[in-house]
Amino acid sequence: MxxxxxxxxxxxxxxxxxxxxxxxxxxxxxxxxxxxxxxxxxxxxxxxxxxxxxxxxxxxxxxxxxxxxxxxxxxxxxxxxxxxxxxxxxxxxxxxxxxxxxxxxxxxxxxxxxxxxxxxxxxxxxxxxxxxxxxxxxxxxxxxxxxxxxxxxxxxxLRPAFAGLTARADGRPVQRILAAFGGGDDRGAIATTIEALAGRLGPDVTLVIVSGAGNPRREAVAAKVAALPAGQVEFHVNPPDMIQLMRDCDLAVIGGGTMSYEAAICGLPIVFMGLAPNQERPCQGWQDLTGARYLGQVGTVTVSELYETVANLVSDDTARTEMAAKGRQLVDxxxxxxxxxxxxxxxxxxx
Structure with missing residues (x-):
């Protein structure tokens, strides 16, 4: 049949x-x-x-x-x-x-x-x-x-390759922070993340930004990144190996869509900014079950709020370890x- x-x-x-x-x-x-x-x-x-x-x-x-x-x-x-x-x-x-x-x-x-x-x-x-x-x-x-x-x-x-990932150590030092908000309009979330985090968490921390080619704010984001000192930010558009890119990061600032499951199976501690009303309940669910930080809808989250939340997580090995382990348990x-x-x-x- x-x-x-x-x-x-x-x-x-x-x-x-x-x-x-x-x-x-x-x-x-x-x-x-x-x-x-x-x-x-x-x-x-x-x-x-x-x-x-x-x-x-x-x-x-x-x-x-x-x-x-x-x-x-x-x-x-x-x-x-x-x-x-x-x-x-x-x-x-x-x-x-x-x-x-x-x-x-x-x-x-x-x-x-x-x-x-x-x-x-x-x-x-x-x-x-x-x-x-x-x-x-x-x-x-x-x-x-x-x-x-x-x-x-x-x-x-999820893509099959996610299921076969070899887990990295939970609670590892944060050196690479993923900032990604889907393949469409990021609705200003990337700009907020750049302002909050780029160059502000120490010389060993790189902000890894991912945008879809269809993001209408992509060129504005590229201009922001180009104006920053070298080494503070990486900017990727439709990267060919998103799975490896995510695995190589140590913390994620993302929306509440499909990428939340990908980040969880990769063992990434997560800070959420919702892009739309239909992401509010998923973000709240992740927070309730894993301890992920949900800050609210983009446009309501301030630069200082995002910075303080991420900075606190970067310095809290125990919280990151627990968050990563709980997230991975939920997604197989x-x-x-x-x-x-x-x-x-x-x-x-x-x-």
Missing amino acids: TYRIVFRCAVSATVGIGHLMRCREMARYLQGLGGESVLLGPPDSLRTEADESLFADWIEVPERGSSAEDAARLVALCRKYDTPYAVMDDYRGDPEYQQILRNAGLRWLQQFDASKPWEFQPDLLVNASPYERREQYLPWLKDPAQTRTLFGPQYAV GQGTRRLVEALLEREREDA
């Missing part, structure tokens, strides 16, 4: 590219099972050479239209490829949209924005945030017996497998 999954994916400078990353990794896992994937939504400009073999088809959607129109588009594509399986990695899948998928007899997995809950009726409702619990969502489930909730960091979709890198196997109803006992 050849499994096929149609992915509906939202991606833009505003929402970032984390949704596309998740779809790619699930498609990669499905490919390993001998299956095929179809991607609906992202622009062709984001298509890479690797995507040519990863997706049997890539359909750009320049204008989404109404929920009814987009849901019909997804259903038609499932019909074309003779599959009942779909993944909604697009937070606009509202109740009207879901009802159309249900009426069409699809079996689908739905990622969602916890800051804007509405009635849900997918077969699998997914949120990897450490904050979410099934009991919180029972009032939002149209049929609780029909919808399985897969919540928590064990369902985070097997989320992709768990999600695909659950969607296809072929889970192993150890899933």
Whole structure:
């Protein structure tokens, strides 16, 4: 039997590219099972050479239209490829949209924005945030017996290389601090981080800044970095080996998106600045479960607040050690497998 999954994916400078990353990794896992994937939504400009073999088809959607129109588009594509399986990695899948998928007899997995809950009726409702619990969502489930909730960091979709990382010593001296806020608009978070930390933590500490090529503030960030003394800051745009770059850092200042799981599995102590309301609950969850520091939404965090928080962590080996160990315990890198196997109803006992 050849499994096929149609992915509906939202991606833009505003929402970032984390949704596309998740779809790619699930498609990669499905490919390993001998299956095929179809991607609906992202622009062709984001298509890479690797995507040519990863997706049997890539359909750009320049204008989404109404929920009814987009849901019909997804259903038609499932019909074309003779599959009942779909993944909604697009937070606009509202109740009207879901009802159309249900009426069409699809079996689908739905990622969602916890800051804007509405009635849900997918077969699998997914949120990897450490904050979410099934009991919180029972009032939002149209049929609780029909919808399985897969919540928590064990369902985070990460690149396979993260699962095979060799752990570095927890509590090691802080010499490299990662500052990264996804592949889209950093919303001023990088500028705040530069002002707060560049050259202010001693000569042995380097600020390692990572930006996506699609970040509209990228050129302004590059200009800030160029004006600083040599050695204080490294600036990377879409680095070819982000995994190694992260592993080589000792602390992270990041947003509450996909990178939070990557930082956790790397054993990085984390300071969070949320980029959007839907990152508030994940950031709070990380703080509650690991001791990570959540300072609030970008734009509300002051330079002095960020500096003091990071400086205190740099000097507190015990706090960094505990934070790193707790984060790594929550993320094992097997989320992709768990999600695909659950969607296809072929889970192993150890899933």
